[in-house]
Amino acid sequence: MKAIFRREFVSYFTTPIGYIFLGFFFALAGIDYSVTSIAGGSAGSSGSGTAELTQFFLWLLIILVILIPILTMRTLSEDKRQKTDQVLLTSPVSLSGIVVGKFLAAFCVYMMGVAITLVFSVVVSAFTKPDWVTIFGNILGLLLLGAACISIGIFASSLTENQVISAVISLASIGLMSLLSVISGFIPIKIVQTILNKLCFLERYIGYTYGQFDLSNAVYFISVAVLFMFFTVRVLEKRRWA
């Protein structure tokens, strides 16, 4: 697992993927920050030109939906296409070790991206006293959300040999999971609405942007991450038996 983690992490930066992900993440987060917090007045209703970062963190969700598929698209599909999965699957490493190693590598690159929000928070702190508890709550929320999204992305990449298909599947799935609450508005059945809202990433994440820490939301995101890693292991396992 450690060997796979190290190789994957380094490969994010020997291939352009890591730079593209971080570059776009920093750029989009920067635009997001400028619009919502610095020029704030027009965009944010709650936090116009203040140290209020709620809007900023909300918009980050949309940025992540777009960028995480880029981060995870080649994780397992490239291995299958280049047949490098043969060296992984015939070495004395368990399937879960392979999947977790790859997950952690993607997650670390993601954390490097998320770290930029700290910089923004420090900038805010130059003008006013920011609510550090809220900010760290937000970052924790981002990390949990990211873990779930990366896990879904890795699952998508285990389904195909093609990076583009893998990216599209994960973009669609993460997008869908994030917007379930919007869909639920169109379904006039109470119980379905409740279920969809409970499953929705946006609904679960939004609490963190207000600085609320809800354990059930944390458990939800961790469960999604673990579940999809488990599915990925099953896909790899099934491929051997096919």
Add this chain to the structure above:
Amino acid sequence: MIEVKNLSKHFGDKKAVDDISFTAEDGEILGFLGPNGAGKSTTMNILTGYISSTDGVALIDGVDILENPIKAKQKIGYLPEQPPLYMDMTVKEYLSFVYDLKKCKLPRNTHLKDICQLVKIDNVYNRVIKNLSKGYKQRVGLAQALVGNPNVLILDEPTVGLDPNQIIEIRTLIKRLGKNHTVILSSHILSEVQAVCDKIVVINQGKIVADDTEENLSKNLVNNNKISVKIDGPCDEAEKVISSIAGIKSVDITSKETDEFCEFSIESEEGVDIRRELFKRISERNWYILELKTSNMSLEEIFLKLTVGENIPAVKSYGGVK
């Protein structure tokens, strides 16, 4: 040591490997021979735990690859058909990664250096793999299989893409490794198997059609009582003369250039050598023997006979392609 018992692998309705059994002892090089699509790679993928078998068991040093995959895989070095290389890494990084992956305990730098010297890639040690030629990539793949000094080496067409000099080097290396490892190597190049292997398993359409040493294979299949002879003399009469020799089973004219010159294929009864008698009778009539040979089957012919069966003449007659 590798034991394979009643191994089968089905892909849907297709039986890629159909109830095969064989054993490779310690210090033995087993050649796995068969035409393309015979099931060689599938068998090797099963032995290394890359895919699972539908039925049967594969034991690596007594450890079942399905029951205890991690322990069994520790004993195996595998070079697949297409070497599993990460193109964006240097040879050094890649081998070091494999070293970690296999949880190798030997001293890292000296071990990797030794392997590189063994397969002669030390001069490209710091180069990125995607820039290497096919032969070098193949050798990096072989180096990868050797990391951790595993007991069992499974090599799927190890000399593909190498130039003749490198082929000889790698064969010598495999022979040397075969002295203290169990080696299974697949190939469709017959001379390779002949040159390297102690034991040959011929596989066709998922089934084992022969499993023996090379000499035994030749012995069993070659009919020593068959000779072919070219005679300058009237064919019809010559045929009668030959037929009248005691101990002859059958005489066939295999090619006839003119009425005065043709080639016979003669089969005699076991243990009877008719060559002297044949010579005497032909020369008595002032005809000439231009060529006389016992039909010795090469491994190539054995292979064709086993895998194509009775259709050899048909194969030969198509546009002269053999």
